[in-house]
Amino acid sequence: MKDHKKINQFYAGNSLLEKKIKDNTYTPFEISYPDVSKDITIKEEIAPYIPSDELIEAVNYARLLKKPLLIRGEPGCGKTKLAQAIAYELFEKKKVTSGDAITGNYRDHYFEWFIKSTSKAIDGIYTFDHLGQLRDAQLLNSYSPETNEHKKLKEKKAKDYLKFGPLGSAFLASTKEYPAVLLIDEIDKADIDFPNDLLLELDQKRFFIPETNREYKAEESPVIIITSNDERELPNAFLRRCVFHYINFLEEDKLIEILQGRASLFKKQYTETSDLLTEEEYSEKMEKKDIDEKKKMDILIEKLVKKFIKIRRMANADPNIRKLPSTSEMIDWFRVVHFNLLFNESFSIDSGDFLNKIVFQDVLFKNLDDSKIVTNLKLED
């Protein structure tokens, strides 16, 4: 009982990011790719992640038990974004407690492994450049022993041909002070044996590389988040090593919180990231549509969420609809509505069209058949 408070601080949603956005101290990260080119630098923006209480608990259990958390849920419910949110939260929390001594950003402790149908378990751990080793072995004989090239090649060891994959890197990077976060995304896409090939690594957090004859063990278990779309059954041996959570569709208040978090980033997106508008133009347009104040924006969000829930409920009642709009579609829809409020003079959320019809339905319903069915639906009170 003594340490439960400490444990509860593992992960507390995305509270720090929310606070930063509210205080206007949030700045997007700049990520550069030095391997590719020095010129490439992108700005990464993270919107607040609003988890349900059950999800927060599930993450805490996974951390406590040092087991991977297997997340399932309908597409667009925020399975993939969770790992990023945890990594951000853990890193920022550390930053708060340790002062500004920490450099870098959360990406140094966050590893992503996006699974494809051709993915092999070993690729996530390491790859060994056999071809490079063979080439060097051939080249070694072609240089005379006195040359620098010969010396360089001779000094090369097996480990120089080794490159760690996301799982291997996360194991090596994870320390007690900075536990790494690893995302294994859409594990059900891979071959049927893929999950079984990871049993030892996930269970004991260690792996062996025969090429260098060395075993590596994680100092601290990384937080492993595995997502699945349930397209394929996962083997029992794999399942017993995980803890589970199914992300249900969120409650109304959580949906409102999500959109409020997004709305706070809009100004930056239009004025800084995309240079579409100047700050003055943005404020002017917002004022014109009477959503310049936070209170008014919150009322707009509430209206949108209520309408979205109504649309979803109606679509759910129709058995022919194949894919219901999820949280991700709701966010896109909100962006489109917001964009139209800014740039479409005639668009208003109080107009009859908006109230009685499903506007911008293509953003919500991606399937052609679904879209056709929805066109004929009438929104009732």
Next chain:
Amino acid sequence: MNLKKDIPNIFFYDLYLALKHENGFNLDLSHFESFLHAFTAGVWMEADDSNQNKIKKLKNLCRTLWVQRLELNSIFEYQFDLSIKNWFQREIDEKEEKGFSKNRKDAPEKKTNDSLSNDVEKDVTPEKDEKNKINDEKNNTSIDEEDAIDEDVDESQDFLDFYLEFNQGGGATIEIPEIKKEQEIPYIFSDEKYFPFEHRRVLQLWKKLKHSVMKVEGDRLDIKSTIVDFVREGYISKPRFYFENSGQINFYLFIEQGGPMQAYYKLSENLNRDLIESDKNNHIQRFFFTNYPIEVDIKGNGKKELAFFKNRNATEVITMSQLIKKIKPPSCIVFFSDAGALDNKMNSKRIDLSVSVLEKLKKQTNNILWINPVIDRKRWRGTSASYISLFCEMVPYTFKGLEGAIKKLKD
């Protein structure tokens, strides 16, 4: 009330056992150990949580650790609520019994102890020190008991408040998900339980077969294997490529219908569904027969040929020669028939024609499987089934039977 004290581990162990043994959850002891670990660490509990919230959190803890598949969630919800209600009832019954007996005994005892202590205070002499000590001890004991009784009464009240709160809330909050997916329809309401195995488990088996049958050499260079070859042989004779899935498997399903096989209609449809669902790329062709393939003279030249029906209504026919031309690798031929086991006798015509078909099919593929819905192998003895099983891999339609056969096909 202290939930950690009041809802003892035994409750969760009972729940764990009920899920494991009565509801078929795939749990082992490590699952319960994980639960104890999280439970004792108190990670689920905040100091200011309401009792209702604590129950909700405990439910979430059990769900997170034990509910491995979405379709099991409804069963878990039901079992959790049932177990906790039963436990409450049991506790209330026990407390009522205990309270009744204590009330009867305690009242006079308290009085006696009080008077005893007064007496002791009056007669304090050195000779009676030992006696006093004993009396003091008695005194202390009686005070402790009193406290215990008071505590117990408070606790009972607390417990009853909690129970009322629990009942008002309609039990631990049951969240009904907005979307009811097909997977969420509880297993108990489906007819799955009447079949010899779970649908999802058998799907995995067919996937395994696909995995081995479908592998063909692709066009992605396997550098590692090529170098290993090169090192071994000293020269590169042939580059090695990764094995990849060929994209689809062709299943040819021969279903016996009519007669006693009518009773297995649903099973044959299930088999067909399993083959389709095991992979969306699967290509399945179905053929039908009754007892054995028919002999027809399609060309009208007096030469009879073996044939199967292309539909259940037996209106279209496909001859063996046409059928063989249709078989394209990677292929797997599956018969679903009792092979005469239900007739309880040897039928020479059935044996001759069946063996003849099998011999012809074997020239096209080795992946031939005969699934017999008569599960008891003893019933095959002395019937055509025992003879036909010598010519192909014949297995009963059980999980073990299929597992064994698919393993053999893989080898």
